[in-house]
Amino acid sequence: MISVSLPKPTVKKLEKVRKLRGQSRSSYLANLIEKEIERERWERIFKKGREIARKLKITSEDDIDRILHEV
Structure with a gap:
């Protein structure tokens, strides 16, 4: 278990989206x-591929x- 502090505007956005998805805060x-x-x-995989x-x-x-x- 962890605790996280978020700015109020972020919490409001989080609540809106997670409610639309029908998820709890923890699940979301x-x-x-x-x-x-x-x-x-x-x-990382794509970076390695490019290299x-x-x-x-x-x-x-x-x-x-x-x-x-060639093999």
């Missing part, structure tokens, strides 16, 4: 946190086909 915030963790994970593409000079699907068929 837990879902938001999980989504953010997942978004960060995908961001690999740059190293292998991949700029198109043809480049991927070329690399796959």
Whole structure:
């Protein structure tokens, strides 16, 4: 369990959205946190993919086909 202090305008927005979704505060915030963790994970995956593409000079699907068929 944790406690969080939020500015009143943020709390009002939070309440409006979570009521529309029919969720408790805890449930809504837990879902938001999980989504953010997942978004960060995908961001790291895409970053790694861009690094690999740059190293292998991949700029198109043809480049991927070329690399796959070199083996």
